[in-house]
Amino acid sequence: MVRTVGGRLFLSYLAVVLVGLIAAAVTIAGLLVRYEDEVSRVRLQELGAPLLTAMATALRNNQDPKGIVDALVEQAKSADARLIIITSTRRVLVDSDNVLTQQTLDRPTQGNFGTFNDRGDQWLFVQQVIRPNATGVTPAVIVVARPRAAFADALRALFPSLIVAGVVAAGFALIVAGLLSRTITQPLRELVASVRRFAHGEYRTRASLAGPTEVAELGTAFNDMASEIERARGSEQAFLADISHELRTPLTSIQGFAQAIAEGEANGAAIPPAANIIQRESRRLMRMVEGLLQVARLQSGMQELASERVDPAALLASARTALEPQAHEAGVSFDFATSPDLPSVRGDPDRLAQLFLNLLDNAVKHSPKGGQVSVDASRDDGYAVVRVSDEGSGLPQGAEKRLFRRFYRGENAQRDGAGLGLAIAQAIAEAHGGSISARNLDGGRGAEFTVRLPASS
Numbered sequence: 001m002v003r004t005v006g007g008r009l010f011l012s013y014l015a016v017v018l019v020g021l022i023a024a025a026v027t028i029a030g031l032l033v034r035y036e037d038e039v040s041r042v043r044l045q046e047l048g049a050p051l052l053t054a055m056a057t058a059l060r061n062n063q064d065p066k067g068i069v070d071a072l073v074e075q076a077k078s079a080d081a082r083l084i085i086i087t088s089t090r091r092v093l094v095d096s097d098n099v100l101t102q103q104t105l106d107r108p109t110q111g112n113f114g115t116f117n118d119r120g121d122q123w124l125f126v127q128q129v130i131r132p133n134a135t136g137v138t139p140a141v142i143v144v145a146r147p148r149a150a151f152a153d154a155l156r157a158l159f160p161s162l163i164v165a166g167v168v169a170a171g172f173a174l175i176v177a178g179l180l181s182r183t184i185t186q187p188l189r190e191l192v193a194s195v196r197r198f199a200h201g202e203y204r205t206r207a208s209l210a211g212p213t214e215v216a217e218l219g220t221a222f223n224d225m226a227s228e229i230e231r232a233r234g235s236e237q238a239f240l241a242d243i244s245h246e247l248r249t250p251l252t253s254i255q256g257f258a259q260a261i262a263e264g265e266a267n268g269a270a271i272p273p274a275a276n277i278i279q280r281e282s283r284r285l286m287r288m289v290e291g292l293l294q295v296a297r298l299q300s301g302m303q304e305l306a307s308e309r310v311d312p313a314a315l316l317a318s319a320r321t322a323l324e325p326q327a328h329e330a331g332v333s334f335d336f337a338t339s340p341d342l343p344s345v346r347g348d349p350d351r352l353a354q355l356f357l358n359l360l361d362n363a364v365k366h367s368p369k370g371g372q373v374s375v376d377a378s379r380d381d382g383y384a385v386v387r388v389s390d391e392g393s394g395l396p397q398g399a400e401k402r403l404f405r406r407f408y409r410g411e412n413a414q415r416d417g418a419g420l421g422l423a424i425a426q427a428i429a430e431a432h433g434g435s436i437s438a439r440n441l442d443g444g445r446g447a448e449f450t451v452r453l454p455a456s457s
Contacts (some may be wrong), residue, residue, distance in 0.1 A: 010177035017169040025162050033148075037124060038148050041113055047079050048144040049407030052128040055088055055142065068093050076144065082123070084143040085130075093140065115148060120177070122148040203230045228422040247288070251279035291420035298351075298427035305348040305431060310455050312345060312352070312377055312384050313338045319357040320375075323364055329370035334360075340376035343455035348434040352453075355428040358421040359388045359449055366392035366447070367409075382455050389448035394440040402439060429453065 007226055032272050051072050058068040069085070073096045085094040112244045125145035187210045194207040207219035207224060257274040261265040266274045297303035297314035320334055327334060345352070363373040371391040380384055395403065429436045434453035 001295050004185075009175065013173040013177040014170060015083055016171045018166070020160060021166050037148060040124045040148070041126065041155040042207055043410075044081065044113075044124065044144050044146060047076070047081050048126045048128055049144070051075060051083065053207060054420070055130060072142075073142060080146070082145040084125075084145060086141050086142055086143065089400045099264075114277045116145070124148045130445045141427070184212055184215060185216045187219070189217070191222060195222065198226055205232060242349070247285070249290075250285050253281045254285075288420065291424055295420065295423050295427045298424075298431045303431070304404070305351060308349055310347055310349045312356075312386060312453070313342055315349070315353045315356050315375060316360075316375060316386065319360045322357060323360050326361070327364050327373070330364055330367070331371075332364050332367045333372050335372050337376045339426060340379050343379050343384050343385050345432070345453045346456040347453070351428045352432065353453065355425050356386065358425045359451065362421055363388050363390040366390050368392060371446075379455065380452070383452045384455055386451045386453075387448055388451075389441060389446055391446040394444075394445045395438060404436070425451075 038326065054075070055072060057066060073083055073094070076096050081096075083094065083096040084092060086092050112126055112128070113124075114127070115124055117123075123145040125143045125144045125146075127141050128141055130140045187208070190210070191207045194205050197205045203226070206223045209216045209219045210221075211219075227436075254277075256268065259275055259280050261271060294303070316336065316338070320336065324334075360375070365389040367373055373391075374387075374389045376387045376389075404422050426436050429451055432453055434451060436449065436451050438447060438449050440446075
């Protein structure tokens with residue numbers, strides 16, 4: 001079986017040409033048969049008229065009937081026609097082929113033209129009635145016939161021409177199929193080569209968008225996929241660089257102070273501070289690892305989430321209570337405005353509580369002393385919308401997207417933080433079918449974070 005696209009194209013074009021030739025042969029043969037029938041009828045009519053005239057003249061002159069018939073038969077044979085004379089009762093009196101004599105002949109009773117079957121062949125004929133004259137001659141019918149053109153004969157006559165036309169058409173089909181297959185298969189070969197280079201690590205490889213529309217669309221899809229894979233690999237490499245940097249600092253501290261204690265360099269009063277540093281950095285590592293695992297599980301859908309009706313206002317109140325001591329210490333106050341028509345949402349109450357806690361904690365950390373964290377919760381087009389704004393320095397230029405990346409920290413972020421709070425918040429919001437966004441407030445009055453969660457039905 002032919003597996004190449006070029007081979008299949010050639011065979012398909014060849015099949016189309018052959019089918020077209022057969023259809024053309026049948027059509028032309030049919031038209032030729034009809035044409036020959038029409039020509040034969042006209043010719044028979046031309047032949048029948050003088051024969052009838054000759055017979056009528058002979059009868060008027062009282063000539064010998066046998067002589068009349070012999071003369072008519074000779075005329076018919078010379079014209080390559082068949083002469084049959086029958087009575088009104090269909091009995092054959094004369095047949096120039098000497099086959100139907102003294103037999104009966106089935107013929108149409110209406111019309112001057114018709115066909116009859118004789119020995120498996122079809123004959124076209126014209127007929128004329130010989131009227132009785134004053135001598136009392138029995139009325140008869142004179143029939144002049146010729147064999148009807150056979151379809152097989154017409155096809156046989158066309159066969160040599162069809163062979164020549166078929167060879168020419170096949171050659172033309174070969175040339176056209178070769179050209180067309182090249183225009184289709186060449187871009188496919190180039191695309192295959194690009195895929196293989198990409199598979200061998202050349203991630204900047206892109207396919208050329210040449211060829212038919214479908215092939216160009218396939219190349220576009222490959223380029224989009226390649227760009228997405230390249231972006232994902234870039235993000236992966238950036239993540240590995242970030243995590244190695246983030247892990248290096250606490251691990252260096254832990255290793256250094258643990259080595260100092262083990263080698264006796266830190267002794268006496270120096271041991272408790274070293275142990276505190278080791279403990280603090282260990283907790284930091286634990287928070288970092290747990291945060292990364294949580295983000296990975298949420299983004300991959302591996303973490304099972306509860307599905308309960310949750311009141312966002314209650315979660316915000318709990319987060320406020322939990323952060324009041326921290327806010328009081330930082331000199332930051334809260335201003336809550338909850339709309340009465342705030343809808344409930346469906347999701348995991350623990351994860352949603354973590355989402356709002358991370359947002360409020362982030363706002364408190366970025367607010368100056370004496371600043372205020374404003375929280376506004378309301379309904380908006382089937383969503384529960386929570387806006388958390390601070391009065392800090394705002395977001396750096398172009399940081400609206402970067403701040404949700406893992407390990408991203410603003411300029412005034414605490415150095416002992418893991419840089420995963422907002423990344424976790426975004427993962428939780430998206431896992432619940434919602435979204436989170438950030439923007440700077442007008443006039444540089446701080447930043448605002450907006451969470452949109454679908455209202456429960």
